[in-house]
Amino acid sequence: MNFRQVFLVLKREFMTRAKSKAFIISTLLIPFGFVAYLALIIGIQFWESQPERQIALVDQSGVLAERIIQLNEERYIDLSAEEIESVREDVMNHNLDGYIVLGEEHILGETRPELIYSGSISITLISGIRSDLREAIREERLARAEVTREVREIFESTVSLESRKLTVTGEEEEDHAEFYSIVGMLLGVVIFTALFMYGSIIMRGVIEEKSNRIIEVIASSIKPIELLTGKILGITALAVTQFVIWTGLIVAISMAAAPIAALIAGDAATAGAAEMEGIDMAGFEIPAIPLSILVAFFFFFVLGYFLYSALFAAIGSAVDSESDTQMLMMPVFIPIFIGFMLNFEVIQNPDSVLSVIGSLIPFTSPINMVSRIAIGTVPAWQLIVSVLLLLLTILGTMMLSARIYRVGILQYGSKAGFKDLARWFRQK
Amino acid sequence: MPVIDVNNVSKSFGSTHAVRNVSFQTEMGRIFGLLGPNGAGKTTMLRMINYIISPDQGTIRINDTPVGSNTQRWIGYLPEERGLYKKMKVGEQLLYLAQLKGLSEKDSRERIRYWLDRFGAIDWVTKEVGELSKGMSQKIQFIATIVHDPDIYIFDEPFSGLDPINSELLKEVILELRSQGKAILFSTHRMEQVEQMCDDICLFNNGRAVLTGNLREIKQSHGENTVILEFQGNSDFLDRLENVRINNRSTNFAEIRILEGTTPRQILQQAMDQAEVQRFQMVEPSLTEIFITTVGEDNINPKELV
Numbered sequence: 150m151n152f153r154q155v156f157l158v159l160k161r162e163f164m165t166r167a168k169s170k171a172f173i174i175s176t177l178l179i180p181f182g183f184v185a186y187l188a189l190i191i192g193i194q195f196w197e198s199q200p201e202r203q204i205a206l207v208d209q210s211g212v213l214a215e216r217i218i219q220l221n222e223e224r225y226i227d228l229s230a231e232e233i234e235s236v237r238e239d240v241m242n243h244n245l246d247g248y249i250v251l252g253e254e255h256i257l258g259e260t261r262p263e264l265i266y267s268g269s270i271s272i273t274l275i276s277g278i279r280s281d282l283r284e285a286i287r288e289e290r291l292a293r294a295e296v297t298r299e300v301r302e303i304f305e306s307t308v309s310l311e312s313r314k315l316t317v318t319g320e321e322e323e324d325h326a327e328f329y330s331i332v333g334m335l336l337g338v339v340i341f342t343a344l345f346m347y348g349s350i351i352m353r354g355v356i357e358e359k360s361n362r363i364i365e366v367i368a369s370s371i372k373p374i375e376l377l378t379g380k381i382l383g384i385t386a387l388a389v390t391q392f393v394i395w396t397g398l399i400v401a402i403s404m405a406a407a408p409i410a411a412l413i414a415g416d417a418a419t420a421g422a423a424e425m426e427g428i429d430m431a432g433f434e435i436p437a438i439p440l441s442i443l444v445a446f447f448f449f450f451v452l453g454y455f456l457y458s459a460l461f462a463a464i465g466s467a468v469d470s471e472s473d474t475q476m477l478m479m480p481v482f483i484p485i486f487i488g489f490m491l492n493f494e495v496i497q498n499p500d501s502v503l504s505v506i507g508s509l510i511p512f513t514s515p516i517n518m519v520s521r522i523a524i525g526t527v528p529a530w531q532l533i534v535s536v537l538l539l540l541l542t543i544l545g546t547m548m549l550s551a552r553i554y555r556v557g558i559l560q561y562g563s564k565a566g567f568k569d570l571a572r573w574f575r576q577k
Numbered sequence: 578m579p580v581i582d583v584n585n586v587s588k589s590f591g592s593t594h595a596v597r598n599v600s601f602q603t604e605m606g607r608i609f610g611l612l613g614p615n616g617a618g619k620t621t622m623l624r625m626i627n628y629i630i631s632p633d634q635g636t637i638r639i640n641d642t643p644v645g646s647n648t649q650r651w652i653g654y655l656p657e658e659r660g661l662y663k664k665m666k667v668g669e670q671l672l673y674l675a676q677l678k679g680l681s682e683k684d685s686r687e688r689i690r691y692w693l694d695r696f697g698a699i700d701w702v703t704k705e706v707g708e709l710s711k712g713m714s715q716k717i718q719f720i721a722t723i724v725h726d727p728d729i730y731i732f733d734e735p736f737s738g739l740d741p742i743n744s745e746l747l748k749e750v751i752l753e754l755r756s757q758g759k760a761i762l763f764s765t766h767r768m769e770q771v772e773q774m775c776d777d778i779c780l781f782n783n784g785r786a787v788l789t790g791n792l793r794e795i796k797q798s799h800g801e802n803t804v805i806l807e808f809q810g811n812s813d814f815l816d817r818l819e820n821v822r823i824n825n826r827s828t829n830f831a832e833i834r835i836l837e838g839t840t841p842r843q844i845l846q847q848a849m850d851q852a853e854v855q856r857f858q859m860v861e862p863s864l865t866e867i868f869i870t871t872v873g874e875d876n877i878n879p880k881e882l883v
Contacts, residue, residue, distance in 0.1 A: 151646060154677060157673065157676050157677055158677075161673050165662075165664065165665060169664075357662075358662075361660040361661065361662060361663055362656075362658045362659055362660030363659075363660045363661055363662055365624075365629065365654075365656035365658055365659070366654070366656060366659065366660075366661075366674065366721065366722075367674075367677070368627075368629045369627040369628075369629055369649060369652065369654040369656070370649060370650075370674065370677035370678050371646075371649075371677050372646060556630075559624070559629065559630070561658070572591065576590075577631055577633055
């Protein structure tokens with residue numbers, strides 16, 4: 150292989166695309182879109198927590214309303230003095246969101262209280278009300294049973310679980326298992342998408358050279374394997390450039406957006422309220438993702454891309470137009486998709502047999518291994534086996550594809566099937 | 578020493594024998610014509626010489642070197658299926674193609690400038706090829722073929738799809754290259770182009786080289802066995818001629834190959850009986866005639882010979 154030729158192809162593939170308007174626009178706009186999307190999600194949760202629903206309590210026992218209102222003064226209003234009919238009317242007119250009639254029978258547990266509401270009501274609100282009722286009734290019953298202070302304390306105590314991860318070196322680490330599961334899933338999705346996105350770019354490039362009829366001019370100057378390698382490396386360089394810019398821009402935009410977001414969020418009180426709702430204001434920033442995960446991401450993405458792009462190029466060489474690719478795409482689409490589906494298992498059980506297998510098999514490992522690395526610790530031997538298998542398979546697919554490619558690029562007219570590809574592969 | 582030396586080459590695609598046991602040689606300073614009907618194996622042969630596909634059997638040597646990446650650089654190849662990157666600028670595109678042929682960036686730029694200037698295309702440098710007219714992009718395609726100043730030029734059906742101006746331009750360039758002592762090999766199914774330009778020929782039919790050699794010698798060896806007849810009047814007598822083959826016939830013109838059993842005198846007699854003869858000349862057979870004689874009338878589809 151002549152590396153000057155490979156480099157010339159690489160340079161052309163990279164430059165013609167990097168200079169195109171579509172590339173520049175997508176490179177610059179996608180991070181803004183991404184941050185806007187994040188902000189929207191956080192914003193929705195944030196704003197949703199603002200208007201508290203008004204639930205009227207019509208208390209016939211005379212003891213529950215007070216206890217419930219203590220739990221959430223904004224949500225509940227004691228309308229025990231009013232006629233039920235007028236409360237009902239208020240709910241119908243949306244002056245109130247709902248009402249609950251409470252009585253002695255509820256304290257004794259004979260019947261269940263009912264929430265009558267109008268409009269729409271969220272599951273979160275219902276479960277909130279349920280736990281408020283449960284707590285108030287329980288307290289009332291405890292009070293009536295005249296249990297000791299000790300027993301009462303037992304009931305009041307809440308148990309929370311904190312998790313800390315023990316590292317190989319025996320240190321305990323602050324654990325963010327949930328956060329890293331999300332990161333793992335996200336990176337898996339990104340690689341899944343990117344394999345297709347950049348795979349299609351290379352496939353379209355090959356089809357373009359065929360349909361432009363320039364391929365024979367090129368083939369009379371350079372070996373097919375050099376052309377193929379140059380194309381793959383060129384698009385890889387393009388992809389890495391795009392990802393580096395995206396990562397940088399997302400971090401930069403997020404950092405710039407954080408103070409603005411804090412401003413929007415307003416005073417400390419509302420910020421505190423938001424935090425109570427389980428929204429971390431720091432969520433406006435991208436939390437620190439360890440460099441090792443980023444490195445693993447780029448490493449496995451590039452290897453995965455080498456693996457699949459050669460196949461995409463072979464498919465491109467076998468057809469005259471993009472619309473003919475569907476059937477030939479199946480063997481490429483299926484393993485990538487399996488990797489994507491397996492990733493749900495990887496997120497749940499990163500160390501299960503299925504997850505380990507997925508992260509070792511070369512066709513799924515670029516997706517599954519990255520997610521596993523993001524979530525937990527992967528034994529060194531598995532990493533090594535995974536990478537070795539991947540490298541070997543890359544060699545295999547490159548050779549397979551190059552043999553199909555070198556024949557395919559000169560074929561016009563007839564629609565090629567798998568039999569044709571097999572014949573081309575064997576051709577001298 | 579031959580420039581291109583094709584020795585006993587065969588190539589099959591599945592059950593199709595595209596090229597069978599073909600041998601020929603080309604020399605510097607001469608134009609070699611590869612001719613034959615469509616589907617005779619010409620393009621496959623040229624692709625093998627260009628190291629785009631490999632022969633199943635036999636050897637191809639260029640300047641005594643087996644074909645490979647090196648020999649590709651000595652050749653300027655204009656394929657039958659030709660085109661350019663539509664979205665690339667003319668200058669960048671030529672630079673890329675010249676560099677792929679091994680030229681340095683500096684040399685490439687000089688040569689591109691020279692040829693663009695010569696073809697009156699220097700203003701197109703920054704235009705995308707997609708914006709050019711068909712004739713313009715054909716010129717750019719020539720430049721791409723010859724820009725690296727190789728010693729060997731291979732053109733596959735070079736005149737097909739060319740407008741008359743570019744046809745003339747290409748012919749001019751080919752003849753100029755010959756006078757510079759370069760070796761030129763082109764394929765065509767148009768016999769008259771070969772007669773006008775070629776020094777040597779190789780006739781292809783069904784993958785075989787059925788006739789190879791110096792064009793003038795080949796024609797001479799067939800002798801003056803053809804009558805060129807121009808006349809005024811009724812042409813019915815042509816249909817009544819026996820033991821002849823009429824290759825080129827119009828209202829007042831005919832090219833008549835005399836076969837066994839008839840003489841020029843008999844033909845002239847019959848013509849004069851019916852029409853006013855303006856020209857009667859014995860000439861060497863046309864290449865079409867030679868081709869038909871060689872492969873036999875039954876073995877070719879006459880429609881493929883235009």
